[in-house]
Amino acid sequence: MEIKLIRESTGLSQQKFADKFGIPVTNIQKWEQGIHKPLNYVVSMIQTILDLEKENENLRNGTNKE
Numbered sequence: 001m002e003i004k005l006i007r008e009s010t011g012l013s014q015q016k017f018a019d020k021f022g023i024p025v026t027n028i029q030k031w032e033q034g035i036h037k038p039l040n041y042v043v044s045m046i047q048t049i050l051d052l053e054k055e056n057e058n059l060r061n062g063t064n065k066e
Contacts, residue, residue: 007028007032
């Protein structure tokens with residue numbers, strides 16, 4: 001279920017999320033349905049990428065509060 005929450009937080013469809021990370025959409029579907037579970041490092045890498053993208057966006061917009 002964690003992947004679904006992460007994907008939903010991006011506002012991306014399953015297909016666009018899969019395309020963004022180079023993951024077959026069927027994997028995303030199976031992960032979200034609980035048929036299979038992604039490896040922990042895959043979830044961690046996806047979250048890290050999204051966090052870095054957000055941080056970069058904040059820097060571009062001048063909203064980074066460090």
